[in-house]
Amino acid sequence: MAEVRIDLVSKAFGTIQAVEDLSLTVADGEFVVLLGPTGAGKTTTLRLVAGLEKPDHGRISIGGRDVTGLPPAERDVAFVFQQYSLYPHLSVYENLAFPLRSPTRRVPEDQIKATVTRIATMLRIAHKLENRATRLSGGEMQRVAIGRALVRRPSIYLMDEPLSSLDAKLRGELRLELKRIQVELGVTILYVTHDQIEAMTMASRVGVMEEGRLVQVGTPREIYENPATVYVATRLGQPAINLVPPSVLPQVATPPGTATIGARTEHLDIRRADGGTGTGIVARIEHLGDQNHLHLDVAGHHLVTLTESDIALDVGDRVNLDVRGALFFGADGRRIAA
Amino acid sequence: MTDIPDRRTVAERVAAATPDGLARKVSGFSDRTIAWLFIGPTIALLLAINIFPLIWAVYLSFTNYAANKLNATVAWVGVRNYSRVLSDPDIWERMQATAHFVVWTIVLEVLLGFGLALLINRQFRGHSFWTTVVLLPMMLSPAVVGTFWKLLFQTQIGPFNYVVSFFTGIPPSSFDMVGSVALAPWSIVIVDAWMWTPYVMLICLAGLRSVPDYIYEAAEVDRASSWRTFWSITLPMVLPFLMLAVLFRAIENFKMFDMVALLTSGGPGSTTELASITLKREAFEKWRTGYSSAFAIILFVTIFGAANIYVKALNAVKNR
Numbered sequence: 001m002a003e004v005r006i007d008l009v010s011k012a013f014g015t016i017q018a019v020e021d022l023s024l025t026v027a028d029g030e031f032v033v034l035l036g037p038t039g040a041g042k043t044t045t046l047r048l049v050a051g052l053e054k055p056d057h058g059r060i061s062i063g064g065r066d067v068t069g070l071p072p073a074e075r076d077v078a079f080v081f082q083q084y085s086l087y088p089h090l091s092v093y094e095n096l097a098f099p100l101r102s103p104t105r106r107v108p109e110d111q112i113k114a115t116v117t118r119i120a121t122m123l124r125i126a127h128k129l130e131n132r133a134t135r136l137s138g139g140e141m142q143r144v145a146i147g148r149a150l151v152r153r154p155s156i157y158l159m160d161e162p163l164s165s166l167d168a169k170l171r172g173e174l175r176l177e178l179k180r181i182q183v184e185l186g187v188t189i190l191y192v193t194h195d196q197i198e199a200m201t202m203a204s205r206v207g208v209m210e211e212g213r214l215v216q217v218g219t220p221r222e223i224y225e226n227p228a229t230v231y232v233a234t235r236l237g238q239p240a241i242n243l244v245p246p247s248v249l250p251q252v253a254t255p256p257g258t259a260t261i262g263a264r265t266e267h268l269d270i271r272r273a274d275g276g277t278g279t280g281i282v283a284r285i286e287h288l289g290d291q292n293h294l295h296l297d298v299a300g301h302h303l304v305t306l307t308e309s310d311i312a313l314d315v316g317d318r319v320n321l322d323v324r325g326a327l328f329f330g331a332d333g334r335r336i337a338a
Numbered sequence: 339m340t341d342i343p344d345r346r347t348v349a350e351r352v353a354a355a356t357p358d359g360l361a362r363k364v365s366g367f368s369d370r371t372i373a374w375l376f377i378g379p380t381i382a383l384l385l386a387i388n389i390f391p392l393i394w395a396v397y398l399s400f401t402n403y404a405a406n407k408l409n410a411t412v413a414w415v416g417v418r419n420y421s422r423v424l425s426d427p428d429i430w431e432r433m434q435a436t437a438h439f440v441v442w443t444i445v446l447e448v449l450l451g452f453g454l455a456l457l458i459n460r461q462f463r464g465h466s467f468w469t470t471v472v473l474l475p476m477m478l479s480p481a482v483v484g485t486f487w488k489l490l491f492q493t494q495i496g497p498f499n500y501v502v503s504f505f506t507g508i509p510p511s512s513f514d515m516v517g518s519v520a521l522a523p524w525s526i527v528i529v530d531a532w533m534w535t536p537y538v539m540l541i542c543l544a545g546l547r548s549v550p551d552y553i554y555e556a557a558e559v560d561r562a563s564s565w566r567t568f569w570s571i572t573l574p575m576v577l578p579f580l581m582l583a584v585l586f587r588a589i590e591n592f593k594m595f596d597m598v599a600l601l602t603s604g605g606p607g608s609t610t611e612l613a614s615i616t617l618k619r620e621a622f623e624k625w626r627t628g629y630s631s632a633f634a635i636i637l638f639v640t641i642f643g644a645a646n647i648y649v650k651a652l653n654a655v656k657n658r
Contacts, residue, residue: 052555073561085556089574089658098570102561132658148560 002063002155003028004049004190009058011044018044020212021058026156026190031182033191033199035235036209042192043082045209046158049190051075062155073104078149080159084141086133086148093129096120096147119147122181139170146174150181157189163198175201196236200224208232230333233262239293239304241327242268248299252323255336262327265306269322270294270313278318285315296321399631406625419632428608429616429633436613438523439530439598440591444584446531451538452580456572458539459546469543476536484600487529491515491601516602522610526598530591538583545579546572578656585648592641613637 004026011019019041026032034042047053049060051072060068067075078099086095096116100107107115120126123143128136133144142162149157162178163171179202182189193199199206200220207217208231216228220236227233233241242263246254249261270280279298286293292311296303296319313319328336346354353361367375399419403412423429458469475483490498491514499510515525549572557567595614598604604611604619611619617637621630 050559052558072555072559077559079556079559081552081556083550083552085550085552087553087557087571090570098557098562099560101566103563103566104561148556 002188004063004156004188005059005061006045006049007059007061009045009048009055009060011041011048011053011055017212019048019055022212022214024207024214024217026188029186029188031179031189031191031202031204032207033193033203033205034207034209034214035193035196035199037194039211040209041212042194042209043160044212046079046160046190046192049075049156050077050079050158052079073102076155078152078154078157080145080149080157080162082161082164084138084145084165086141086144088132088134090133091129092120092125092131092133092136092144095133095144096129096151099148099152115151119150122150123147123177139166139174142166142174146178153187155188157187159189159191161193161195162191164193164195171195171198178202196238200236208235226335227262227327228335230260230262230329233327233329237264239265239306242303242305243329244298244301244303248301249321249323249326251321252326255328255338257330257336258328259331260329260333261323262329263303263323264327267323267326268303268305269324270296270305270307271320271322272313273318273320278320280319280321282313282315282317282319285311285313395631395634398628399635401628403628403631404625405621405627415628419629420636422629423633423636431608432611432613432616435523435609435611436592436594439526439594439610439612440588442524442527443530443534443591444587446527447535447538447587448580448584450531450535451583452542452576454535454539455542455546459543472539473536475533476540478533480533480597481600483529483533484597487525487532488516488601491525493517517606519606519609522602522606526601526610529597529601530594533597534587534590538580538587541579541583541586542576545576548579549575574658578652581648581652581655585645585652588648589641589645593637 006022006024008021008023009019010017010021022041022045024032024045034045036042044053048055049062051067051070051074055068058068059066062075062077072079087098090098093116096119097112099105100112100115116129117126120129123146125140125143125147128140133141136144142165146159146162149159163174166174175198181187182202191198191202203220205217206220206223208215208223210231216223216232218226223232224236227236230243234243243260244263246252246258246261249263252261254261272278280296280303281298282294283297283302284293284295286295287309290309292307292309294305294307294311294313296305298321307313325338328338330336400414400416401412402415404410454472458465458472478486487498490496493499493511493514496510498515499513502508502513503510513521515521515528553571553575554567557571562570593614594612595618598610598612599615599618602610604615608616613633617630617633620626620633
């Protein structure tokens with residue numbers, strides 16, 4: 001395990017600037033998640049660290065060693081691809097043993113067997129070792145792919161949306177498992193996803209990416225509570241943060257220069273308004289089971305908030321909004337201190 | 339005037355364009371009937387040109403029929419033609435020549451074709467141009483290839499002998515590819531390999547392109563040597579394509595006629611007389627129609643049986 005430093009790295013594909021002057025340090029034993037929508041440059045960043053792409057400029061070092069010009073094999077990294085990328089005609093056992101059979105490693109056969117069995121047991125695929133890799137379910141295939149990374153002890157594990165092709169239930173299970181393994185083994189992981197729940201639950205730190213740039217890095221809590229820009233604020237939170245101009249919520253004292261108020265569920269307090277007063281109208285109520293999504297119409301703007309499931313409100317009711325601790329953003333999208 | 343887009347479906351437009359009389363005639367037909375009307379002529383032709391002659395040949399193979407003696411009485415001879423074919427040492431010699439040709443062309447074409455495909459699969463400048471160049475021999479007519487190589491193999495003026503001489507030092511006029519008993523079987527192998535290696539290459543190339551990049555990338559990160567990557571990723575994933583190419587080439591070369599007929603006409607002696615050439619001689623030079631029909635049926639069953647077994651193996655490989 002080792003620290004990974006990315007220094008002002010840029011990469012363009014033709015005219016498309018995939019990654020621009022990106023700097024990030026992943027400390028030893030850290031689980032860093034790169035979060036962003038498709039095309040934000042997350043995967044390219046990961047591939048640059050792996051050596052599958054060469055940076056146009058900038059420097060990448062792993063454990064203090066400059067690896068910028070080295071091929072993937074000499075970087076001591078493990079990569080889990082978004083597609084399962086199993087060797088299709090090999091058995092699960094052979095797939096897991098594949099990295100250990102590299103001529104540069106020369107791992108003895110009994111040690112390979114011990115490692116493969118241990119990892120397979122940990123990922124609960126020990127009973128499938130003799131199966132062909134392609135005769136597995138999606139979840140099992142992805143476990144094998146993750147297992148193929150885990151049989152090694154590289155400086156860093158690079159994972160490119162490893163859970164995105166799985167169904168919700170399996171994704172939840174593997175998410176917990178992956179975090180448990182990371183804590184148990186104390187390994188360093190750089191993980192790419194567009195799923196905010198994965199970022200929130202697994203990351204030691206989250207890096208939010210937008211159009212090739214790293215906009216903000218911090219713990220999931222910091223990113224959620226103190227987003228630097230409107231863009232970062234919209235990446236985390238379910239339902240998404242409500243963004244409205246100050247005129248919609250005149251009761252809120254805004255600092256000078258505020259162009260947008262960002263109000264999350266916990267910033268909004270909703271009370272039924274009596275006698276036809278009140279600034280908002282209940283437009284829709286979505287029952288989620290334990291909670292409700294409450295859709296409000298406030299001065300022509302659409303706001304969504306979470307409420308208790310037993311709320312005594314109906315569609316068409318007028319409500320008053322109290323706003324506490326909302327976030328303020330200037331016209332350029334940057335955060336303004338309250 | 340502005341064009342008004344025609345929003346009717348093709349079927350509606352066809353219906354509107356059909357003359358009333360015809361429309362009345364076909365309006366009572368079901369879709370199934372109309373489908374049969376469309377494929378009927380094709381099926382009729384297929385029956386007349388392919389299926390009927392096949393059945394007729396099966397019948398003829400049990401008779402002493404000779405196509406040049408139309409007035410002779412045709413007698414049923416049972417399996418006599420078959421036993422004669424199978425006990426004829428000449429026929430077995432021809433089959434050996436055919437096997438030599440089929441096996442060596444496949445070995446050469448697979449090795450060279452796969453090698454070429456590996457080379458062309460690398461992205462380099464002008465690689466599509468070179469692909470086209472490599473494919474040229476395949477686009478020629480076998481008759482042209484046979485005639486042309488006869489010239490290339492010519493001992494006095496043929497460039498082939500000069501090229502061999504340039505590399506080995508053997509005098510160009512001291513050997514005759516087409517005329518010598520030892521070399522003639524190899525001359526047809528060389529020409530077929532020259533002509534059809536591109537075809538095998540094309541199929542292998544399709545196989546190579548079907549291997550997703552990320553598998554190679556995974557192997558790269560896993561520190562697999564290029565040797566191991568080839569043996570445990572490239573080859574197994576291209577194998578079904580390779581086997582398909584072998585099947586096509588084997589069937590084609592088992593019934594090879596045109597190129598060899600024009601290059602060596604089966605000679606010298608009968609060293610390059612492949613099964614199809616023998617068949618043609620028996621049928622249309624010696625006019626032993628019943629005998630040659632029996633031989634043709636034997637060849638057909640051999641290819642058909644072998645191909646069936648092979649396809650089973652191919653499916654087993656595909657389903658691994």
